[in-house]
Amino acid sequence: MSEKPRSATTKDRLVAAAFELFEERGFDATTAEDIARRAGVGRTTFFRAFGSKDDVIFPEHEELLGRIDQRLAAATPATRALALSEATRVVLRHYLDEGELARARYRLVGSVPALRARETGGIQQYQRLFARWLREWMSDLSDGQLRADLLAADLVTAHNFVLRRWLRDQTSDPESEFDQAMRVALERYQPSGLEPSSAVVVLRTSATPAAIQAQLQPLLDDEAP
Amino acid sequence: MSEKPRSATTKDRLVAAAFELFEERGFDATTAEDIARRAGVGRTTFFRAFGSKDDVIFPEHEELLGRIDQRLAAATPATRALALSEATRVVLRHYLDEGELARARYRLVGSVPALRARETGGIQQYQRLFARWLREWMSDLSDGQLRADLLAADLVTAHNFVLRRWLRDQTSDPESEFDQAMRVALERYQPSGLEPSSAVVVLRTSATPAAIQAQLQPLLDDEAP
DNA sequence: CCCGTTGTTGGTACGGAGTACCTTATAGAC
DNA sequence: GTCTATAAGGTACTCCGTACCAACAACGGG
Secondary structure (H helix, E strand, O other), X not given: OOOOHHHHXXXXXXXHHHHHHHHHHOOOOOOHHHHHHHHOOOHHHHHHHHOOOHHHOOOOHHHHHHHHHHHHHOOOHHHHHHHHHHHHHHHHHHHHHHOHHHHHHHHHHHHOXXXXXXXXXXXXXXXXXXHHHHHHHOOOOOXXXXXXXXXXXXXXXXXXXXXXXXXXXXXOOHHHHHHHHHHHHHHHOOOOOOOOOOOOOXXXXXXXXHHXXXXXXXXXXXXXX | OOOOHHHHHHHHHHXXXXXXXXXXXXXXXXXXXXXXXXXXXXHHHHHHHHOOOHHHHOOOHHHHHHHHHHHHHOOOHHHHHHHHHHHHHHHHHHHHHHOHHHHHHHHHHHHOHHHHHHHHHHHHHHHHHHHHHHHHHOOOOOOHHHHHHHHHHHHHHHHHHHHHHHHOOOOOOHXXXXXXXXXXXXXXXXXXXXXXXXXXXXXXXXXXXXXXXXXXXXXXXXXXX
């Protein structure tokens, strides 16, 4: 049932062969038989391993979906905001670990329209997975279903924003940028009951404004460090 | 150069034939030749008109993109929020006007994975178009590029949320729900300078809390009617 | 009236994706 | 050893999408 190192090697060889050939002569000019031949297997084996020529570009997609789902399932009501951030970070880390391979995929997908469609389809699956959990978590809010969809879209978009910057070599610290992006995206997350509007508090006190400000500052720092 | 009624008729006949056959025997079981034959034209003509079997499902996609772009291009800085809402509404109205055809497409796309990928690809194009304009409009904000992407995602998501409800016959007043959805989505739109965080105001006054509340109430009513 | 020109259509042929089916080989299980 | 199960290769087929060519208007100018 679990991963056999033997079968993983065959898949890996196919992936490596595919990326080599795509870089050499382009995606359309590479046939499934070319890939299979370079990997030293038959054409049938290629289609058994991947099902389609596109799938060889995004081999661990299913596994990533599973890990996100697990992370979200493990959240308690108090840790949901953190779980959302970390589940999203799982994907970012995966690409960062891939390194040059991720960048090769990015160049490839950017130049082949057919692959772009495939990629956005995959992104949509992430978004739907987040939305499924969030609709449950936010079901008691007013406009909860809508806000769940919006937050799911924001999480995925914020992730892609940072990932794209890293893929283009426009950032040296993607993790910090990701933290900031998650903070902005999670502005939409209001754990049930906490209304999104501002509160006006009127009180009588002898304290000076400066003293009150000093009392409040730690709370603000805690909320947005 | 402009639309000839003759050529439009051929395209329309092909679209009608395609939807008929897809409903009769399903998407995969229908060949391009079947569609062409029922429309009374040759297979070559079909591919000349649509380029691919998928394209026949989303015939006016390009035109819609153009209309959104025009609407956004016509906005002035003061009317941008309205322009965003109306540009999005262009798409909603288009589907509402299609009526049963839109629902047939929805059923079809929902049951054929390959078409789902195509549709999300189209949605992504809308989102990128909005993002292109918003990045320009929000370039002077802190995190403007990120917030532009997020708002673009929110607009598209909010639209899809209402559209899907209408397609499933879960709403009798999609326009009102759309207005509400746009209000929620546009919470992210902060015309440059207006900071999104809450303000804490400390003041000394002899007024009673009730009097102050009475003063503030109209402002809150105005902000969220 | 004929004749090029141009644009639209149908037909044919081809390469390649993806599927179905069959055969082969390798590895355990007994 | 033999039997069985599982992974692999091979072959044939359908259909998508493209390239190319032939037929056939429409049309204006000679």
